[in-house]
Amino acid sequence: MSDSPALSRKDVMGLLAKAAPDRLAMLIANLGPEPEIAWLRPPETGTVMLRGRIGATGAPFNLGEMTVTRCVLRLPGGKVGHAHVQGRDKAHARRAALVDALWQADPQGIETAILAPLRDDTEAARRARAARAAATRVDFFTLVRGEDE
Amino acid sequence: MYVAVKGGERAIDAAHAWLAEARRGDAAVPELTVAQIREQMTLAVNRVMTEGSLYDPDLAALAIKQARGDMIEAVFLLRAYRTTLPRLGASLPLDTAAMTVQRRISATFKDLPGGQVLGPTFDYTHRLLDFTLMAEGEAPRAPTAPIRDEPVPHVTTLLDQDGLIEATPPGEAEPGDLTRAPLELPADRALRLQALARGDEGFLLSMAYSTQRGYGRTHAFVGELRIGLVAVELFIPELGFSVEVGEVELSECETINQFMGSKTEPPQFTRGYGLAFGQNERKALSMSLVDRALRWQELGEDDVGAPAQDEEFVLSHADNVQATGFLEHIKLPHYVDFQAELELVRRLRREALPEAAE
Numbered sequence: 001m002s003d004s005p006a007l008s009r010k011d012v013m014g015l016l017a018k019a020a021p022d023r024l025a026m027l028i029a030n031l032g033p034e035p036e037i038a039w040l041r042p043p044e045t046g047t048v049m050l051r052g053r054i055g056a057t058g059a060p061f062n063l064g065e066m067t068v069t070r071c072v073l074r075l076p077g078g079k080v081g082h083a084h085v086q087g088r089d090k091a092h093a094r095r096a097a098l099v100d101a102l103w104q105a106d107p108q109g110i111e112t113a114i115l116a117p118l119r120d121d122t123e124a125a126r127r128a129r130a131a132r133a134a135a136t137r138v139d140f141f142t143l144v145r146g147e148d149e
Numbered sequence: 150m151y152v153a154v155k156g157g158e159r160a161i162d163a164a165h166a167w168l169a170e171a172r173r174g175d176a177a178v179p180e181l182t183v184a185q186i187r188e189q190m191t192l193a194v195n196r197v198m199t200e201g202s203l204y205d206p207d208l209a210a211l212a213i214k215q216a217r218g219d220m221i222e223a224v225f226l227l228r229a230y231r232t233t234l235p236r237l238g239a240s241l242p243l244d245t246a247a248m249t250v251q252r253r254i255s256a257t258f259k260d261l262p263g264g265q266v267l268g269p270t271f272d273y274t275h276r277l278l279d280f281t282l283m284a285e286g287e288a289p290r291a292p293t294a295p296i297r298d299e300p301v302p303h304v305t306t307l308l309d310q311d312g313l314i315e316a317t318p319p320g321e322a323e324p325g326d327l328t329r330a331p332l333e334l335p336a337d338r339a340l341r342l343q344a345l346a347r348g349d350e351g352f353l354l355s356m357a358y359s360t361q362r363g364y365g366r367t368h369a370f371v372g373e374l375r376i377g378l379v380a381v382e383l384f385i386p387e388l389g390f391s392v393e394v395g396e397v398e399l400s401e402c403e404t405i406n407q408f409m410g411s412k413t414e415p416p417q418f419t420r421g422y423g424l425a426f427g428q429n430e431r432k433a434l435s436m437s438l439v440d441r442a443l444r445w446q447e448l449g450e451d452d453v454g455a456p457a458q459d460e461e462f463v464l465s466h467a468d469n470v471q472a473t474g475f476l477e478h479i480k481l482p483h484y485v486d487f488q489a490e491l492e493l494v495r496r497l498r499r500e501a502l503p504e505a506a507e
Contacts, residue, residue: 014380014393046237048383048394049326050204052424053242054338056303056403059320060242061339062328063346063424064202066381068237068394084237084383086395087205126249129378131293133251136267140259 012103012115016096017085019118024095027114037098040080041072043090069093079104172217186210195398195427196220200469201227202328202347204397204426221349221469228470241382241391245401245424246303250377252428255304257370257405263301268376269428304373305403305420314405314418334461341443341464345436346424348467354431356457357438365455367441369421372405376428400425402433406441411449419448439463 007015016024028034047065054061070084071093081101083093103110173180187194187210197209201224209227216222252268255261267273269291308314324339332344345353360367379399384391402423410416421441423433442457456462466472 009388010390010392017392017394018380018396044235046235047203047231048237048381049239050381050397051240051242051324052245052342053317054342055305055317055420055422056245056401057306057319058317059322059324059339061324061342062239062326063243063343064199064204064426065231065236065328066204066240066395066397067208067234068383070237072387082385082388084385084392084394086381086397087207127296128293129249129251130296130298132291133266133268134296135292135294136252136269137294137297138265138267 007107007111007115009100009104013082013084013096013100015115015118015122016099017083018122019096020121021089021092021095023118023121024092024099024114027117028095028099031102031113034098035075035102037073037075037094037101039071039073041070043069043071043093045069045088045090071097073097073101075101075105077105172215181214183207183210183214186213192428193218193220195425195429196350196432197223197227199426199429199432200224200347200349201231203227203231206427221473225470225473238383240394241384243379243381243397243399245375245379245399246301248301248375248377248379248399248401250301250375252376252430253301253373254375255371255373257372258304258307261304261307263299264297301375303403305405308372308405308418312417315408315414315420317420332464334464336460336464338440338444338447341460342422342424342436342440344464344467345439348436349469349472350429350432350435352467352469353435353439356442356463357435359455360438360442360457365442365445365453365458367404367419367421367438368407369404369438369441370406371434372403372420374400374402374430374433376400376430398427400427400429400433402430402437404434404437404441408448414449419444 046068048068049065050063051060052063053059066086067088068084068086069088069090069092070082071090072080072082073094074080079101081097081099081104083096083100085093085096099110099114103115187206190210190213193213194206194209197212197220198204198206200220201209201212203209205227208230209223212223212226212230213220215226250263250266250268252270253263253266255265259265305314309316324343325337327340327343332340336344359365361369377398378396380393381395381397382391383394400423402421404421404423406419406421408414408417408419419441421437421439421444423436423438423440425432425436439457442455443460443463445452445458452458
């Protein structure tokens, strides 16, 4: 069970973008019927140029692009939701923008219903990878060779 | 007189229909899904994403399927698709120090903060064919161990603290983009790295190997190789702040190379840098050796005339889509060109052998 830190909108949007699309869809379905939305910018897929840094810490260089889908929508109450999500899944972008808008109207309700479960998923996935990595960490040991005897 | 010739449409259509049938192979064998390629041919997907210069595992898997496993054809397909998409922006520079590492090794330091983490590697395997993979079995599961949540700093920062390695000059200058403006030579290091990142793995491997064998030797140690997930952050102008839009898997290699010093610099180690999409360590390693070799001028080293030191040679021939495009175009009809050559050779022979012509 996650604690409930006061999330910034930046944190919320990041969590939604990185959520597994099926999982986000399921959590939204649990909320009941979706509100009518108006598109301010319908979902559009494009690319974002990913930049690295020379020697990891130096000046930026262009590594290559990544697909990203973005959209902006408005709820009947007037809240505007934005999404920029990795990949080409327009339904996922719509859901991320929808929850961004819903969160602005009801931060606590969305935290409990959607964000906390997503954070648990993210943490579980991270721990599963980290635990596998930990098992492949090398523990060096030195053999006593007894040359001095 | 030039006579345009048409025809061949029916033959082309039939050839493409046969291509589709051949791609499917024996219909009695179950068809490969794109998801299967994405999940089980991951390193092929990574290579196509890196050289296709587009991070999208689903599209790369589709390209591999469509290309019947021809990697360069798959890279070509991905590059072509990329040109149909609008550019929405550029990410903030990826913070590889904050990578959640699944593999991190150093050949220069045994004990280092964060440890040596082998990850899912072919290293230390026996390279014996595993016939159990021909039988269907249960999905294997990797062992786990307690997580040690500790920072995994870059190895070079350890040397950096003592001034033993060249500093990496920080900067925020807008890097050149060879997908927007044609590559002009000489190129700065940022442009070179972009070209190398897109470059053919086999070509870069051979170039890197040539430096190891003495053609522009730089004596590289793998200071660090790390592979893992890095968050991608994008500034959204209409919101006025940046957001994480996703995560990418990256392979990063930093080599530590000998440097005897110059008129202005005391002896210290120098660096080569490689970065690639996905687990792609041969590419990252090759890239960092070639990056280092191309820096001879900046570091005041001698031009020994080695291919890997020749920026124009390396950067002009590293791109496999350009290379294959020019190479394979000679398969296309050159009837008129060849007719002219034929006429020329006949005339020269007539002039050289007048008696034979009579």
